[in-house]
Amino acid sequence: MESTINVTVWNEFRHELNYEPAMKIYPQGIHRVIGDYLSKQRLNVTTATLDEPEHGLTDEVLNRTDVLVWWGHIAGDEVRDDIVEKIHDRILNGMGLIVLHSASQSKIFKKLMGTSCNIKWREANEKERIWILQPNHPITEGLGEYIELAEEEMYGEFFDVPAPDELIMVSWFQGGEIFRSGMTYTRGKGKIFVFRPGHETSPTYHNQEILKVIANSVHWAAPVKGTTVPVFGNVKPLEEL
């Protein structure tokens, strides 16, 4: 029997409180839509938001989280540096991280990448088609050849991130750009999945295929049960010198 995975869905939760177009689509917040879906997929879900004490990410919450799903945008700078440090430490020790849409500009993601994470962007409600390049990857389980979104924000290359461990998806945009939309990274013992779509005024997180990708990625990013514990520092020789 598979052990339950503890997921914490974190959301900045600002647009949905004060920006009409976002409120309409996600009246209770992006975290609730994603969290509700994941709850139905044999996952043990908690949500947390920026304006809760410690952003909802107390030591207790972080320590029991197997996979952290992150959505953030305009208030990224308000995330406390000491909490970013704690998240970073947890990831290096095995917690998974799912980086959604503009979370690619978050403090934690930039810290993990070591680059600017700069992108091109455009808000024009244009069509996006996400092509799948790894047809037998756990993250693309159950999908067709591509996912089509009628209206999304555009993100364009050059996306200033390191080459990923795996390039799983590339987006085509109506306006003429492409973007590496699904990528995996490993940092320390932590598995990271970066998933491009999810603008706050597009109904993307109501799309069943998008939700399926997120659920798949949570299962993929969860730490293996008995992970190797690396030994660091000064050691004695294993062979006679």
Added chain:
Amino acid sequence: MESTINVTVWNEFRHELNYEPAMKIYPQGIHRVIGDYLSKQRLNVTTATLDEPEHGLTDEVLNRTDVLVWWGHIAGDEVRDDIVEKIHDRILNGMGLIVLHSASQSKIFKKLMGTSCNIKWREANEKERIWILQPNHPITEGLGEYIELAEEEMYGEFFDVPAPDELIMVSWFQGGEIFRSGMTYTRGKGKIFVFRPGHETSPTYHNQEILKVIANSVHWAAPVKGTTVPVFGNVKPLEEL
């Protein structure tokens, strides 16, 4: 509930029939030792050997195999080319492949790699220590920092294979060489794990950590349930031209 994975353990099965040192360690063949272990790990195991009709790999067997474990050595040239083609086709369509020890010189592995797969080697019963470089990988689940084998054949670099998708293990040898001992590749929809140890006159496949790696790799290499079916050939445009 997880669906059962069908594993076929293929063995050349020649040394164990006519070479005293191998007969002592594997009286019923390497395939039986590995197969017996995998049977206890919730896996549905079949064995097959070179001298059976069609090498035990009929269409029926290949079509129901999710993961093929392969051990071969001196009689690699006797494997029929038409059967190699069938195995190749099955791998591109999603069957996993676990390449054990000298199977790195097999027809099927060379065909998948596109290189000579040449190595250095030495039979001197020397110590091997397999270091783990990916502490949170499904294939290394439950292991410590390294696996130590008191007596093994040496394989040394340069190993003429493409850079792997993931480098999971590197061996240290007493005689002064190193070797990339655990590597993953993807070819088509097929996942491949190459695992170095397992000389026919060393008791390596009686080692519980080695067996654990093989079992872990079978779970990792099994095809995902609903894989994307790529469309090839001439297609109509998705957008108006």
Added chain:
Amino acid sequence: MESTINVTVWNEFRHELNYEPAMKIYPQGIHRVIGDYLSKQRLNVTTATLDEPEHGLTDEVLNRTDVLVWWGHIAGDEVRDDIVEKIHDRILNGMGLIVLHSASQSKIFKKLMGTSCNIKWREANEKERIWILQPNHPITEGLGEYIELAEEEMYGEFFDVPAPDELIMVSWFQGGEIFRSGMTYTRGKGKIFVFRPGHETSPTYHNQEILKVIANSVHWAAPVKGTTVPVFGNVKPLEEL
């Protein structure tokens, strides 16, 4: 002073002899247009075609070739297997290979990849925009953010090849597809660059940016001067056992 690089530009050279639209654009053959450009870039150029004896690839020619540029299409099956073997051997020993357009379906490329190399395709003279993902790579030296081609054949994913060492370019197509258009691989000591554009009825090889990429890639793929000579086979220990 840099030593001269010997380039052999190989072309199937059939379309340009009997297919009107190709004859118009490349009256003397694709190989002549590419060869003439490379000759002006401090490169020592030879051309060779399918219908010459030994396809123009005698041992003497192959042995002195540092980088082989390959364009092939409808007559790929007519390339002799023994010559493919020789090319393969030369690549493993350090000769570079530039795989242009439909050469991605050639015997030599399939042999190097170990996969089907299948693609989607469409001949509709649609717009292609090749985005550059590695802005400081020798192969993209001197280029802007993208290359635009007004009329090209479409190639679409899934492209059944192994994950590349480096993904350098991704194409956007007007009809809604994307494609990994610039990729590098290493096989043995040989460096390989796969470059998507170049349909026989499009004026692509008259485009200065496309030609610049090919010239850049030749410089990149040329063997380094004093390459390490790997030792294979049975060896004595370097340390006392």
Added chain:
Amino acid sequence: MESTINVTVWNEFRHELNYEPAMKIYPQGIHRVIGDYLSKQRLNVTTATLDEPEHGLTDEVLNRTDVLVWWGHIAGDEVRDDIVEKIHDRILNGMGLIVLHSASQSKIFKKLMGTSCNIKWREANEKERIWILQPNHPITEGLGEYIELAEEEMYGEFFDVPAPDELIMVSWFQGGEIFRSGMTYTRGKGKIFVFRPGHETSPTYHNQEILKVIANSVHWAAPVKGTTVPVFGNVKPLEEL
């Protein structure tokens, strides 16, 4: 004619001023030994050290530096954060970085990697044999199968860094460990080479093969002449919406 590459060799330069065993081997500092060698390889060399004003890395110096070679150890924490930021920014914009030995624990390297960069280590003057895994890479030009160092500090895995773009060298240590000793990374437009050996009390930087690797890596890491300038931020569509 090749344009001259401007190299800045930076050294902490503390051990060589006050620790007898280091003073003996590098009486004028590690930077002088490396710098003198590079000067003879058609490179334009400057040196800089921790205790100079701004650590010798003024804006003027950084802006003209094509490749920065870095050796640091016990005083890594004294490197000013604002200067680390400037170096980081220069690397993302194309400056190369050569990370020598304990510089793998430096602020700038950790910032680029996004991980702890933790290692195992031992000072026992043991034998190290650096095996070459990429026999046709510009960084290994002119080398044999391995480099042997009679006495070095040991570094052991798990080395907590992201998977490299290229794994070029792996070390064997007498005491039983292995280590990924030569690795390349790309961050932004900057090329990074991490090269393990070079303990302050070992004569490693007097070894001609080690010096050759450093010189090769400087040539490899230098920015290409006309690099693509990425455009970031809000952009207009390239196609009609």
